[in-house]
Amino acid sequence: MSLKAYLPLMIRAGSFITVLALLYMFGSINSIFICSILITSTFVTLLKIKGAGSAVSYLLSVVIILGLTYFFMSLYGIYHNITFIGYYSVFILFFGTITDIELLYTIRHGRSRLIYVLLALKIYGVIIERYYRSLEMNKALLGRQRTVFLKGIISTLQSLPYLTFRIAEYLHTHLPYVMGQEANLEK
Amino acid sequence: MAQVIIRFNNAMLRVGDHVAHISNIIAKSPGILYIRGPNGSGKTILLKTIVGLDEINEIFYTGIKVEPENTRKWFVPQEPWLITLGDIGYDELWLISHDNYTPPGNEQLIKEILAKKIGYMSYGERKILEIIKAHGIMPDIVCFDEPYSGLDEKYSRLARMIIEDLSRQALVIIATNKENVFPEGHEARVMAGSLGEVIDPPTPSPTSGKIIIEKLIITRGKKRIKIRELRLRSGEAATIIGPNGSGKTSTLLAIAGALKYKGRIEIKGKTGFVPDDTLLVSPGVTLRNVIDNLCKHRKECVEHSSNTLRELGVEDDDKPYVTLSDGQRRLALLIPQLFSNRSVLLLDSWLEGIDSLRRKVIYDLINQYLEGGGTVITTLPRGEELDVIEGLPSPYD
Numbered sequence: 028m029s030l031k032a033y034l035p036l037m038i039r040a041g042s043f044i045t046v047l048a049l050l051y052m053f054g055s056i057n058s059i060f061i062c063s064i065l066i067t068s069t070f071v072t073l074l075k076i077k078g079a080g081s082a083v084s085y086l087l088s089v090v091i092i093l094g095l096t097y098f099f100m101s102l103y104g105i106y107h108n109i110t111f112i113g114y115y116s117v118f119i120l121f122f123g124t125i126t127d128i129e130l131l132y133t134i135r136h137g138r139s140r141l142i143y144v145l146l147a148l149k150i151y152g153v154i155i156e157r158y159y160r161s162l163e164m165n166k167a168l169l170g171r172q173r174t175v176f177l178k179g180i181i182s183t184l185q186s187l188p189y190l191t192f193r194i195a196e197y198l199h200t201h202l203p204y205v206m207g208q209e210a211n212l213e214k
Numbered sequence: 215m216a217q218v219i220i221r222f223n224n225a226m227l228r229v230g231d232h233v234a235h236i237s238n239i240i241a242k243s244p245g246i247l248y249i250r251g252p253n254g255s256g257k258t259i260l261l262k263t264i265v266g267l268d269e270i271n272e273i274f275y276t277g278i279k280v281e282p283e284n285t286r287k288w289f290v291p292q293e294p295w296l297i298t299l300g301d302i303g304y305d306e307l308w309l310i311s312h313d314n315y316t317p318p319g320n321e322q323l324i325k326e327i328l329a330k331k332i333g334y335m336s337y338g339e340r341k342i343l344e345i346i347k348a349h350g351i352m353p354d355i356v357c358f359d360e361p362y363s364g365l366d367e368k369y370s371r372l373a374r375m376i377i378e379d380l381s382r383q384a385l386v387i388i389a390t391n392k393e394n395v396f397p398e399g400h401e402a403r404v405m406a407g408s409l410g411e412v413i414d415p416p417t418p419s420p421t422s423g424k425i426i427i428e429k430l431i432i433t434r435g436k437k438r439i440k441i442r443e444l445r446l447r448s449g450e451a452a453t454i455i456g457p458n459g460s461g462k463t464s465t466l467l468a469i470a471g472a473l474k475y476k477g478r479i480e481i482k483g484k485t486g487f488v489p490d491d492t493l494l495v496s497p498g499v500t501l502r503n504v505i506d507n508l509c510k511h512r513k514e515c516v517e518h519s520s521n522t523l524r525e526l527g528v529e530d531d532d533k534p535y536v537t538l539s540d541g542q543r544r545l546a547l548l549i550p551q552l553f554s555n556r557s558v559l560l561l562d563s564w565l566e567g568i569d570s571l572r573r574k575v576i577y578d579l580i581n582q583y584l585e586g587g588g589t590v591i592t593t594l595p596r597g598e599e600l601d602v603i604e605g606l607p608s609p610y611d
Contacts (some may be wrong), residue, residue, distance in 0.1 A: 032531070164494040167470035167487040168547070169507070193493075195270050196262075197295045200288065204310035204351060 217284050218243040218385050222225040222349075225277035228556035229259050231530075236260065236277075238603055243354060250390055252569040253541030257389035258292065261357035265289040284285070286353040292360040292540050292567070293493055294340035303328035303335075310439050311350030315475065319347070319375045323368065334435055337490045337563075338458025338595055342369045348377045356380060357387045360540070364490060366457035366595040391541065391569035413425065414555070415579060416524040420588030422448040423471070423557030426483035431476040432461065432468045438596040439464055444602055451590040451606040453564065453578075463490060466560040471592065483557020485590075488513075490593075491562040492534065492543035500537065501546055502531040508550035516574050522579075524570050541567045552583055559583065564592035564607070578605065595605045 225236040234256025241247040251257050262268060263275050265287040280287075300306030307315070307328060317324050320348070327335075327342055335343065341364060348356045361377060362370050380386050426446040439461035446452055454462050468475040470487050499505035501523070503567055509515035520531065528542045538546060544567055549561060559580075565573055584590060590606060 031417070080382050144228050161494045161496070163472045164487075164489045165496065166472035167485075168495050168497060193296045196267050196289075196291075197297055199267060199270060200265065201299065201560070202518060 216282065216354075216468060218459045220247075220355070220385065220387075221281070223277045223279070226257050227256055227263060227274065228274045229271065232256065234260065241385060241387070244381055244383050246381045246386045246388060246396070247389050247504075248390065249281065250393070252391055252571050253540050253545075253567075254529070257318050257391075258359050261359055261389055265357055280355070286351075286356055288348050288351055288353040288356045290344045290356065290358045290361060292363065293342055294337065296493070298568070300332060301400055302331050303346075306332060306343065307347055307350050310347060315350045317346045317376060318379045319372045321349050323372060336459040336463065338366060338369055339364060340366050342373060345373050346374050349380055352380070353384060355385045355387065357389070359389050359565065360391070361388060362390075362392075362434075364458070364563055364595060369458055369595075374469060386598045391567075393570060415525060415545060415575065416518045417554040418579060418583040418586055418588070420552075420583055420586050421483050421555050421556070421557045422587040423589035424448060424480075425558060425589055425591070426480040427469070427478065429477040429503050430465075430468065430479060432462050432464050433476075433598055434473075437461060437464075441465065441602065446591070448587045448589060450604075451583050451584055451592070451601050453605065453607055454591065454593045455596055455601045455603055456593075457592050458595055462595075463562055466562055466591065466593065469558075473505060481558055484553035484555065485558045485560060486554070486556035487560045488544060488547045488551070488562060490566065492547060495547070495554065496535075497547065498535055500532050500534055501528065502537045504546050505531075506551045508547070509554050512554065515550060515553040515555075518553040541569060541572070544568060545572070545576075549579075550573045552579055556588070558589045558591070558610060561590065564594060 215429070219240075220241045220423050222241075224238065225449045227236075232254075236249075239247070249257055249260065252502045254482065259273050263273050263278060264280065267273075267289065268275060274325045300307050325344065327339055327346070330338065330339065341361070345358070345361060348358070349593065358377065360368055361373055367372055377386060377388070410512045421448075425442055425444065429443075430439075432439040444452060450483045454465060456462050464473060466487065469479055469481070470485050486520040486584070498507045502520075505516055505519045505523070509519060523529075523545060526545055528538065528545055535543065565576065567574060579589060584606070592606065594607065
């Protein structure tokens with residue numbers, strides 16, 4: 028296999044390392060979401076290079092995400108909830124979509140594809156904005172010392188399930204109305 | 215719109231170890247049901263149960279019945295959502311409401327809010343956007359969690375108008391810890407919750423602080439925030455007053471050294487900070503971690519903070535920070551900073567989200583902090599322009 032085939036993997040792995048470095052330096056709530064996207068994306072690309080089909084690689088990604096989610100949740104020993112795990116997987120796959128154009132072509136209807144991409148891009152954009160906001164707040168509260176930020180990073184990693192809960196609640200309340208709006212448009 | 219009925223019949227809610235009980239009530243649409251209770255009494259989990267978020271949050275409940283079952287429900291949280299699908303207010307509204315929707319109230323003001331980029335909105339502006347969205351959907355049941363907290367007079371008026379309009383067609387349920395939000399003729403159902411028997415927290419012992427600000431200019435996007443002069447000596451307090459979006463939080467962030475600015479800021483001593491959106495900071499995983507980190511592991515500070523928080527009803531040290539209620543998180547951030555030798559305290563949205571039972575204790579503690587030589591800057595969402603007034607306003611004025 029040529030080096031060119033590994034290029035997407037190298038780009039994604041590079042982005043993943045960059046984000047991890049940023050996470051180490053600044054430590055903030057939303058860095059972990061960006062990491063999750065890139066972990067999933069890198070994994071999917073790796074599987075494709077190894078010859079697995081799109082459906083197989085996504086299925087395996089979901090299995091890995093479920094495992095990671097269960098691990099994070101078991102750190103608290105509180106939440107073992109199927110609905111939550113389902114939302115978490117959907118949430119991460121939204122982001123996977125951004126870096127995987129191939130999946131978009133499997134969605135046949137133009138409007139559904141548009142809304143799917145819109146959802147993913149909007150969530151992604153807002154999370155980056157929120158990252159900068161939380162960075163400012165953490166600096167004001169915890170100061171600039173590196174040790175404090177390392178503690179912040181650990182707490183950020185462990186807060187992942189709870190942040191996902193809030194996002195799951197948003198999707199749970201909003202998506203039925205968003206889809207309703209899509210149906211109206213198609214009439 | 216068909217009539218909707220919610221029956222609470224010896225209702226009980228349980229999340230983990232936390233149990234809440236609700237007296238027998240029947241609420242029908244259209245109308246408003248107020249539910250009042252102190253921080254941590256279970257108001258939010260009740261609202262989440264009503265709108266069907268019980269499964270996600272693993273809330274176990276009995277004795278709550280909504281008729282008919284296929285009712286359209288909506289929830290407006292106390293803190294604005296972590297994410298939004300829309301880029302500006304109009305996008306977010308368009309995605310969920312019908313095409314020709316126009317919200318009631320001051321047309322110009324609503325246009326200004328909806329045209330704004332959500333990422334640049336202040337806490338109060340994002341809250342008012344969520345209230346407009348609820349009206350845009352016009353569900354059968356809409357649950358508001360502390361809808362008026364953090365809003366200035368202008369937005370508070372608009373929020374009341376929109377909620378009142380909603381209540382003419384839908385069943386509106388409002389949860390709050392405040393006693394003065396009920397219009398004449400409305401009664402609140404009270405959820406149980408109280409302070410410990412005796413509240414006698416230790417006295418804060420700050421180091422002497424001082425702040426000098428001259429010709430301060432902070433630029434955030436297109437907005438420029440200017441403060442000509444502010445001088446505070448040890449034992450003095452000032453309150454920055456301004457409407458939502460006027461730059462109060464940015465000013466505090468600049469003073470704390472988290473934002474770039476032009477001009478002069480001179481601070482004697484260490485600063486402490488309590489943000490308006492308590493979910494934006496991650497000072498620790500559990501309550502114990504938060505206290506440890508903010509106290510810098512000083513034994514006396516940790517002991518005083520834990521005891522005071524326990525007396526204020528924030529008891530479980532192993533509870534994750536993010537699962538505390540908004541008022542409890544605010545206390546968890548404030549109390550350790552009072553006992554950790556910080557000379558200057560920057561408190562965004564002074565006493566918002568803290569119930570009346572705990573307000574007096576906090577007010578007394580802050581006054582003791584000032585008497586001990588500390589310096590305090592707080593913010594209030596009132597007034598038409600960004601302004602600085604001297605002194606610490608009483609929560610009872």
